[in-house]
Amino acid sequence: MSSPLASLSDLQLTLAELAQEFPFECELSLQPLISFWEQRIGQEDSLRGRLARLLQTELRQAPELYAPIRDLDVLQRHQELVEALMAVVFPPVFWDQEYAAALIPFQLRSFYSTPALSRNLMGPDGRLRGRLNVDKRTLVQFRLFNAYALVLGRVHGIHFPVDYPLIFTAPDPETELDRHFKIQFDGHFIEVEPVGPVPVLTDEVRARLQAGAPDLDTVAALIPPGSYRFRGFTVFRALDVTDQEVLSSLKRDLIDKESIVSNTRFEELQAKLRTLFRRPDLRLGLAAIQGDRVLSLNYGAKLDHSCIFADSVHEKIADYEGSIYMRASLERRPLFVEDLRSYPDRTAVEDGLLQSGVRNVVVAPLHYQEQTIGSMSLSSPKPGDLTTLQSPKLEEVLPLFSMAVKRSLDELHNRVQAFIKEKCTAIHPVVEWRFRQAVFGGLERQGAAPLAVPTEMEPIVFRDVHPLYAIADIRGSSTHRSWAIQADLLAQLGLAHDVLRAAHDERPLPILDQLSHRIEGHIANLEVSLRSGDEMAIIGFLRADIEALFDHLQTFGPGVSARIEAYRRAVDPRLGTVYAKRRDFEESVTLITDAVSAYIDLEEQAAQRMCPHYFEKQQTDGVDYTIYAGASVLEDGDFDPLYLKNLRLWQLMVACGIAVQADRLKDRLSVPLEVTNLILVQHSPLSIRFRFDEKRFDVDGAYNVRYEIIKKRIDKAVVRGTTERLTQPGKISLVYSHASEALEWRDYVDYLQTRGYLTSEVEDLELEELPGAQGLRALRVGINLGRDLDGRAALARFPGDVRVAPAS
Known part of the structure; x- marks a missing residue:
């Protein structure tokens, strides 16, 4: 096993300038670790006490390890002793599984790292390979907060946590697939040394700090630059969170409505699935069921229209009869085929996969509310690449892709419905399928996206249907309506006649008698029958020749005014006619x-x-x-x-x-x-x-x-x-x-x-x-x-x- 000190190098990444911006002096020292061992010397009967005394003896031969270390060659000269001291922090039994290192305080400079970290996260030059999920400014703030929190905790007894999810992403050296690590910094072996007098914090300030995490400017004002020195080392650990990060990222990606109908997005989804399953050759395939069609989206397809219909290959469901896709749908579970070449029940579908270079495939149905809406397939050119051991991961992503396929189908449905509504208005639900079929047929014939909907729909004809017709009719409704109109007109004419007679009694003008005569003529005709056009003619006569006089006739006396008021009360204000019988x-x-x-x-x-x-x-x-x-x-x-x-x-x-x-x-x-x-x-x-x-x-x-x-x-x-x-x-x-x-x-x-x-x-x-x-x-x-x-x-x-x- 190689020594953890074998790859000593500067781990500043691209952030070397950060060291110049840090306002406190930092020194590498093993003194805090040595102090830890010295505290165990008194345990005389314990194995740990005997080991501490043995290390004390060795340390007396290396006094330079007690002092701040400015030359890393010092550690090389005492490699065996340093490894023994570090065994309490990085147990050798976990060296090949644990991603860990010892860093100079508040610097990304390592002087000790486990083989797992060196092998997977460091390049040949000893630098960390990868990227952080934060920008430089955020990283600076995070480091300062940690420094201030350490000062407040160690010197003033004021503790507040600094927890920010730093995620480091690095390519796997074997597969070149991304792996994600959550970074943790442990300051247990850092000593805080005041440089000059320690400022006293008032009760008010202490209370404010303890009430919650303060902002950076507030804390910086209390702890001036250069007022403390950090001595010791930081324990750096990287926890593999690849699965959690990929799943979270997939959830975010699949919320986007174009997640499965965009070349870029589709390739990103495939790349993340490769990372999740640790399979660099994995290929993603999606299919949605639309009526009797299967809309297939596969890696390498041309996705230009941001539409699941326009960007997919269309096949008939019947073409999949007996295939692994149909089996998975009927059995409602994922089906794993480790090697298609030896699969005994191959159909033309499986033969087509083999011809495209697929040897290993898993097909899983996608469900929404217990209904199969499509399928998801993962394939590989390597037999046995995907097995049932990947089932737990597959089960985690299936609901996410079901959601994305359902959303794309809904969007397609809404577009088609809008077109049908424009061309046909409301359609009975039983026959709506035929109109959708006509729209899709038109789209396929003209080879366009639904945004460029067909100008005309094909004829919609249903043959050999059985008609059933019935009517519940109101007997004599036309006669009853005529009677009602006739009665209302007679009532209105009678009221108008009353106004004219009352006016004539007050002032016997011949014109009033002539108008009364005309009303009497209309009444006589109406009592015989209501002819076409009578209603409009009578209403026109009353408004133009009678009602127009009312304002003047009111001046003839209270008797006339009363008759006019009676007329107006009887007339519907909205229609301007008597409407009682018709109502x-x-x-x-x-x-x-x-x-x-x-x-x-x-x-x-x-x-x-x-x-x-x-x-x-x-x-x-x-x-x-x-x-x-x-x-x-x-x-x-x-x-x-x-x-x-x-x-x-x-x-x-x-x-x-x-x-x-x-x-x-x-x-x-x-x-x-x-x-x-x-x-x-x-x-x-x-x-x-x-x-x-x-x-x-x-x-x-x-x-x-x-x-x-x-x-x-x-x-x-x-x-x-x-x-x-x-x-x-x-x-x-x-x-x-x-x-x-x-x-x-x-x-x-x-x-x-x-x-x-x-x-x-x-x-x-x-x-x-x-x-x-x-x-x-x-x-x-x-x-x-x-x-x-x-x-x-x-x-x-x-x-x-x-x-x-x-x-x-």
């Missing part, structure tokens, strides 16, 4: 439609859980909704006719529930309104296309247009040979075109009759022809309005409680 009507309509809409939304949530489907709803003087169900609208394509039957039965049950909800509102309505229910039956599937100009779905193809025409006109249908409207309050109308459709829906009706949802009478009616829609028929059945109806509760029972006809 009653609108409030009644809103009460019904809000209640029906909320009921449908609640039932729709349950239906989505049973079978995801596209759903859209409109609310005007009633509520209508459309459902499109089928394999093509689902990302996984998993759709069974059983769920279609379930939705049809659900639709009938919801219509019953709507009728009950509306019936319960009657006592709260200002205007007696009634609700009718209609379901349009079509068992033939159709195709729907998203219209980007209208930002909505519409049927695709001329053949399917008939369905849309029927939807728009069916609520006006009448029974053939009569003037009776098909839709009636308290009943459900099921409009169909083919006998097979009626057969299946009769089964649902029979079931709900036995359950008490529907009454016993069922009508099978032929309908008058509608423009563009001929040959329609309808089933009409009464609703049991006294039953508490809940479509959600029955979904779980169906179809076990009812026989259903095959879907057609």
